[in-house]
Amino acid sequence: MSASGVVTIMKRWIRGPIAVIGLAGMVALAGCSGGTSDSGSGTTSGPTASGAASPSASGKISGDITVLAAASLTETFTTIGKNFEKAHPGTKVTFSFGSSATLATQVNQGAPADVFASADQKTMKLVTDAGNASGPTLFATNTLEIAVPPGNPAKVTGLKDFADSSKKTVLCAKQVPCGSAAQQVFTLAGITPKPVSYETDVKAALTKVEQNEADAALVYRTDVSSAGDKVQGVTFPEAQKVVNQYPIVALKESRNSATAAAFVGYVTGPGEQVLQQAGFGAP
Amino acid sequence: MSRGAGAGRAAGLPAVLITPAMIGLAFLVLPLVGLLVRAPWSRTGAILAGSDAWPALRLSLITSTAAAVLALVLGVPLAWFLARPQGRFRSALRALITVPLVLPPVVGGVALFTVLGRSGILGHPLYQLTGFAFPFTPYAVVLSQTFVALPYLVLSVEGALRAADRRYEDAAQTLGARPAVVFWRVTLPLIGPGVAAGAVLAWARALGEFGATITFAGNFPGTTQTMPLAVYLALETDPDAALLLSVLLLAVSIAVLALLRDRWVRQW
Amino acid sequence: MVTARDQALNPLLVADFQVRRGDFDLELQVTAEPGEVVALVGPNGAGKTTTLRVLAGLLAPQRGSILVDGQVLADTRVWLPPYQRPVGVVFQDYLLFPHLTVLDNVAFGLRTRGLARSVARARAAEWLARMDAGDLAPLRPQQLSGGQAQRVALARSLAPEPRLLLLDEPLAALDARTRLLIRGELRRHLAGFTGATIVITHDPTDAAVLADRLVVIENGRMVQTGTPQEVARRPRTDYVARLSGLNLLPGVGVDHGVRLADGSLITVPSPVAGPVFAAFRPSAVALWRTRPDGSPRNVWSVVVRGLEPYGDSVRVELESASDLSFVAEVTPAAVADLGLTIGDRLWATVKASEIEVYPR
Numbered sequence: 035m036s037a038s039g040v041v042t043i044m045k046r047w048i049r050g051p052i053a054v055i056g057l058a059g060m061v062a063l064a065g066c067s068g069g070t071s072d073s074g075s076g077t078t079s080g081p082t083a084s085g086a087a088s089p090s091a092s093g094k095i096s097g098d099i100t101v102l103a104a105a106s107l108t109e110t111f112t113t114i115g116k117n118f119e120k121a122h123p124g125t126k127v128t129f130s131f132g133s134s135a136t137l138a139t140q141v142n143q144g145a146p147a148d149v150f151a152s153a154d155q156k157t158m159k160l161v162t163d164a165g166n167a168s169g170p171t172l173f174a175t176n177t178l179e180i181a182v183p184p185g186n187p188a189k190v191t192g193l194k195d196f197a198d199s200s201k202k203t204v205l206c207a208k209q210v211p212c213g214s215a216a217q218q219v220f221t222l223a224g225i226t227p228k229p230v231s232y233e234t235d236v237k238a239a240l241t242k243v244e245q246n247e248a249d250a251a252l253v254y255r256t257d258v259s260s261a262g263d264k265v266q267g268v269t270f271p272e273a274q275k276v277v278n279q280y281p282i283v284a285l286k287e288s289r290n291s292a293t294a295a296a297f298v299g300y301v302t303g304p305g306e307q308v309l310q311q312a313g314f315g316a317p
Numbered sequence: 318m319s320r321g322a323g324a325g326r327a328a329g330l331p332a333v334l335i336t337p338a339m340i341g342l343a344f345l346v347l348p349l350v351g352l353l354v355r356a357p358w359s360r361t362g363a364i365l366a367g368s369d370a371w372p373a374l375r376l377s378l379i380t381s382t383a384a385a386v387l388a389l390v391l392g393v394p395l396a397w398f399l400a401r402p403q404g405r406f407r408s409a410l411r412a413l414i415t416v417p418l419v420l421p422p423v424v425g426g427v428a429l430f431t432v433l434g435r436s437g438i439l440g441h442p443l444y445q446l447t448g449f450a451f452p453f454t455p456y457a458v459v460l461s462q463t464f465v466a467l468p469y470l471v472l473s474v475e476g477a478l479r480a481a482d483r484r485y486e487d488a489a490q491t492l493g494a495r496p497a498v499v500f501w502r503v504t505l506p507l508i509g510p511g512v513a514a515g516a517v518l519a520w521a522r523a524l525g526e527f528g529a530t531i532t533f534a535g536n537f538p539g540t541t542q543t544m545p546l547a548v549y550l551a552l553e554t555d556p557d558a559a560l561l562l563s564v565l566l567l568a569v570s571i572a573v574l575a576l577l578r579d580r581w582v583r584q585w
Numbered sequence: 586m587v588t589a590r591d592q593a594l595n596p597l598l599v600a601d602f603q604v605r606r607g608d609f610d611l612e613l614q615v616t617a618e619p620g621e622v623v624a625l626v627g628p629n630g631a632g633k634t635t636t637l638r639v640l641a642g643l644l645a646p647q648r649g650s651i652l653v654d655g656q657v658l659a660d661t662r663v664w665l666p667p668y669q670r671p672v673g674v675v676f677q678d679y680l681l682f683p684h685l686t687v688l689d690n691v692a693f694g695l696r697t698r699g700l701a702r703s704v705a706r707a708r709a710a711e712w713l714a715r716m717d718a719g720d721l722a723p724l725r726p727q728q729l730s731g732g733q734a735q736r737v738a739l740a741r742s743l744a745p746e747p748r749l750l751l752l753d754e755p756l757a758a759l760d761a762r763t764r765l766l767i768r769g770e771l772r773r774h775l776a777g778f779t780g781a782t783i784v785i786t787h788d789p790t791d792a793a794v795l796a797d798r799l800v801v802i803e804n805g806r807m808v809q810t811g812t813p814q815e816v817a818r819r820p821r822t823d824y825v826a827r828l829s830g831l832n833l834l835p836g837v838g839v840d841h842g843v844r845l846a847d848g849s850l851i852t853v854p855s856p857v858a859g860p861v862f863a864a865f866r867p868s869a870v871a872l873w874r875t876r877p878d879g880s881p882r883n884v885w886s887v888v889v890r891g892l893e894p895y896g897d898s899v900r901v902e903l904e905s906a907s908d909l910s911f912v913a914e915v916t917p918a919a920v921a922d923l924g925l926t927i928g929d930r931l932w933a934t935v936k937a938s939e940i941e942v943y944p945r
Binding site for chain 2 (some may be wrong): 641643667668673678680683684686693694698702741
Binding site (some may be wrong): 133135139204207229230231232233245 | 439450532534538556
């Protein structure tokens with residue numbers, strides 16, 4: 035699992051500087067760095083092919099769409115995309131996974147895409163406020179869980195361990211969704227955490243635990259389950275009070291709005307099973 | 318007469334070179350211009366006052382300088398061993414040294430864990446003995462930066478060593494200089510420009526380091542959060558602020574390089 | 586008096602070594618007295634520079650021993666590195682350190698011997714003054730002319746007061762005019778040096794002016810040694826003969842004559858026996874269109890193989906019917922009178938009294 039964590043960080047690392055430069059007028063490039071899509075084709079071919087396949091919006095569910103989705107959805111959406119293509123022959127779904135905020139920036143900079151799935155409503159609001167989409171649907175929830183190295187060497191039992199400076203704990207930075215969720219949980223619990231690091235994303239936080247460099251990290255339930263036996267999960271009651279909502283929306287600029295709408299419908303319908311198997315909650 | 322020859326040469330600039338050179342220049346400069354144009358100058362005060370920028374900038378300058386110094390201390394002798402003794406394993410050694418150049422820095426960070434982390438080969442006994450572990454400390458930042466920056470220094474110093482006229486070293490020996498004295502008083506000054514160039518490259522690479530740092534050192538304001546990490550996080554919530562911080566990092570690094578150039582690279 | 590004789594009996598430098606690298610094989614015995622200047626002369630690749638590197642300690646020979654002033658620098662058990670040898674070297678391109686001033690270049694060898702910077706600089710300044718280069722002290726080597734650089738290099742190698750001084754083609758980097766000037770100057774400076782000096786050169790005039798004794802090396806072996814006059818008058822190889830501008834013909838003494846390699850017999854001034862060399866100046870060769878007669882002359886039928894201007898005269902390369910080659914030197918007027926062109930058949934004569942004969 036560390037490999038996947040690393041890969042995700044790599045993707046983000048590559049995206050980071052490119053996004054900075056991209057904002058200076060090279061937005062298309064940032065889209066290119068999306069990397070993994072199960073179709074195996076580069077993401078640039080997605081929108082181009084989509085344009086060719088259906089030059090105008092039509093009611094028919096076929097052709098290519100490009101989906102921008104939060105990094106935490108990488109495994110589940112890849113599976114859902116395959117299922118969708120089977121259910122609707124003639125369609126092809128290309129994914130670009132990344133940090134929700136980065137993806138929102140790309141959408142607002144005019145990146146050619148059809149669907150946007152965010153890891154929180156705050157980020158979705160950036161896109162809807164800019165008028166690039168409206169009426170997002172909630173399709174999954176995620177709650178926080180404590181990830182500890184196998185065997186839980188530091189004997190972490192709950193949130194209060196994050197206030198114990200003799201234990202090396204890591205949190206997500208408040209600027210990223212898992213970090214803002216963590217902040218709410220600690221406020222509710224009345225605990226002031228003393229982490230050694232505010233990680234730039236959830237996978238970076240997870241890597242620290244997988245490498246046994248951190249005694250505990252506060253991450254999403256889905257991250258703990260996808261990490262397999264590299265980490266163990268420790269649940270805590272306050273988690274249920276801060277539920278992260280995942281919204282999805284078809285983008286206004288989509289050139290294949292029928293298929294985009296169908297994909298959104300598929301995620302909220304048949305896709306639920308895949309999501310729940312991975313540890314997501316129902317909306 | 319010499320002026321005439323010079324003018325003749327200038328007139329003969331090869332067009333074949335001009336076009337790609339111009340495109341190359343534009344490719345490097347235009348994104349920077351874009352940064353400058355798009356940076357939210359009107360919000361400068363607010364962004365810089367309310368952000369982690371200053372501690373991050375301070376940490377970046379300190380750690381990258383430390384990394385460049387560490388790279389010098391380790392890299393110059395390493396370059397010497399690559400350039401001088403006639404060894405059979407030299408090309409293998411050089412290949413090993415260039416590994417960090419091609420390794421994604423994030424993987425480099427994980428690799429550092431395996432050696433210097435709390436459970437690493439060397440890190441574990443250190444942790445057992447002293448309770449000290451590198452990750453999440455500024456030392457880890459320096460080590461991450463050194464890891465990625467060292468090859469730049471080694472390769473450029475090695476090139477300088479190969480290009481240097483070794484007969485000067487012979488001359489120094491016949492004047493009573495032991496090998497160590499030859500190295501300090503003759504070899505090193507002779508390859509000074511190469512060493513300076515390598516150190517500047519290493520410093521610049523260390524200053525921009527992100528992947529290995531976030532993996533091996535983590536991100537804590539004032540302790541391990543360097544400027545690139547701060548820029549990355551700012552990008553999550555306030556892309557405009559990220560632009561401005563990038564410009565700040567650029568400006569500071571250009572100023573430092575210009576200062577260095579005037580102060581002592583000119584000497585050679 | 587006794588000391589002087591002891592020194593004469595025990596040369597300052599006694600070297601005997603062998604270097605083998607691939608096809609190259611150098612085996613040499615060199616000695617030098619205190620105050621003596623020995624020139625190593627020989628064609629390119631003969632082993633001159635290799636010898637210098639061995640003596641300086643920059644190259645380890647396969648076997649051999651080197652003694653300087655009674656101190657063993659190298660033998661089967663000892664190998665002193667260059668920095669422990671009382672040996673100074675002036676390299677071919679002088680190799681002044683470009684990052685140091687002239688003064689610090691000269692002070693370098695004093696600093697390495699532990700002298701304080703100020704003391705080393707003061708003494709370096711003295712050495713520069715002695716070489717008439719005192720005003721160069723603050724300059725960088727790049728600012729020096731060839732002749733100035735040579736003086737500084739000499740000062741630098743002499744400052745640590747070596748017992749053996751090695752100079753590698755000290756005049757080769759200079760243009761012809763400076764060379765003449767510097768050569769005399771160098772001779773003067775070397776005369777003041779009490780240790781032994783070895784000069785490497787390929788120029789016979791440089792060797793003749795600078796050296797008390799020549800050692801000629803060819804193909805890694807010493808082929809001849811002696812004062813410049815001896816070597817010039819009685820060359821023992823074609824290379825030395827060419828350097829001295831003499832024709833050299835090996836042969837065997839028979840009564841009043843010498844039988845040459847081609848079987849012909851030449852007449853010489855006095856009776857000789859055994860293997861000998863016969864040498865004569867090109868200007869001693871006279872050329873004729875028709876076979877001359879009378880007087881004790883050696884006569885060859887020859888073909889002109891080449892014509893080459895040589896100073897005020899012309900050198901005519903000749904080849905006899907029996908494959909002997911030698912050179913005649915005649916005036917341009919004679920060339921015109923005889924109407925000489927390449928391929929001409931002529932008669933060449935040399936008076937017996939003009940031929941120097943000495944044992945091989």
